[in-house]
Amino acid sequence: xxxxxxxxxxxxxxxxxxxxxxxxxxxxxxxxxxxxxxxxxxxxxxxxxxxxxxxxxx
Amino acid sequence: xxxxxxxxxxxxxxxxxxxxxxxxxxxxxxxxxxxxxxxxxxxxxxxxxxxxxxxxxxxxxxxxxxxxxxxxxxxxxxxxxxxxxxxxxxxxxxxxxxxxxxxxxxxxxxxxxxxxxxxxxxxxxxxxxxxxxxxxxxxxxxxxxxxxxxxxxxxxxxxxxxxxxxxxxxxxxxxxxxxxxxxxxxxxxxxxxxxxxxxxxxxxxxxxxxxxxx
Numbered sequence: 001x002x003x004x005x006x007x008x009x010x011x012x013x014x015x016x017x018x019x020x021x022x023x024x025x026x027x028x029x030x031x032x033x034x035x036x037x038x039x040x041x042x043x044x045x046x047x048x049x050x051x052x053x054x055x056x057x058x
Numbered sequence: 059x060x061x062x063x064x065x066x067x068x069x070x071x072x073x074x075x076x077x078x079x080x081x082x083x084x085x086x087x088x089x090x091x092x093x094x095x096x097x098x099x100x101x102x103x104x105x106x107x108x109x110x111x112x113x114x115x116x117x118x119x120x121x122x123x124x125x126x127x128x129x130x131x132x133x134x135x136x137x138x139x140x141x142x143x144x145x146x147x148x149x150x151x152x153x154x155x156x157x158x159x160x161x162x163x164x165x166x167x168x169x170x171x172x173x174x175x176x177x178x179x180x181x182x183x184x185x186x187x188x189x190x191x192x193x194x195x196x197x198x199x200x201x202x203x204x205x206x207x208x209x210x211x212x213x214x215x216x217x218x219x220x221x222x223x224x225x226x227x228x229x230x231x232x233x234x235x236x237x238x239x240x241x242x243x244x245x246x247x248x249x250x251x252x253x254x255x256x257x258x259x260x261x262x263x264x265x266x267x268x269x270x271x272x
Contacts, residue, residue: 026075033072033089045124046099047247047256048141049134050091051060051192053084058200 062138065090095138102146107153115153115236122215122240123149126178129207131188132247133256140259152243156235167231168223174238174245175216181245182208188248215241 037056061069061084069087072078078086100120107116135141159167187204189195195204219237222230246252 023075026072030072030076030078030086033086033093036093037085037089045120045127046095046138046141046145047133047135048095048138049190049192050065050088050095050138052194053081053088055081056085056088057194057196 061087061091065094095142099142099145102142103149106146107150110150110154112150112153112157115156115232116150118233118236119149119152119156119240122237123244125211126208126215126240126244127247129204129211130182130186130244130248131190131193131204132244133188133252134190134192135256136260140262144259148243152239153236156232156239159235160231167235171219171223171234171238174241175212175219177245178212178215178241179209181248182212185248212241 037053065087068090069083072086073083103120104113104116107113110116135144159170182205186208187195187201195201215237219234222234246255
């Protein structure tokens, strides 16, 4: 009961804070994704190859 | 660029937050897809391996295949979900086969390892690196470099197998056979027969009309 009351009153605030947190670290996420894209132009262990963007083709 | 909807949505929200252009958005979508599909493949494969009581042999097969495929490429499926299904079935089956065959006499196990390394080396020299339309290898120098690296990888694996051959632990037989069976699967994927198998799997359950329209 206490948790549901807390959730109802704080949900918007929590969601806003979560979005804010994701936005704050999105630069790091983008940098991480660019590094991953650079190191694996050929597929790793599966047998499906997503289309490699033109700028990564070597 | 054709990416799955979740990668497109996520990359577009990241790109709009950082004012990235279309090409940079495609790079993000590609990275998201690589991370997600490889994680799902690994998780499902290891889970099935754990259910079949061959978790570590499955992990060894996956590791060997990853280092080999990273430089050598191989046959591909057009569908990520068919690829996931085959991957999650093949590696635990290779691990199960290795666990069963580890009881065989040493002579037969050595023979399997020898044939695997020979088949792997021949198929690398003849076919590697195998690219495709979605990930073409543009530069001939890079092609040569990947072939050399594939050969170095198989020499390293053969060295590991030779060292393990003389270590008398229960597990070494299973590890050697896992490496051998992974090399067999990798070599098969380099050959035209491997490509035919993937084309056959892609065509399963599709009517002629759907195949033409896709």
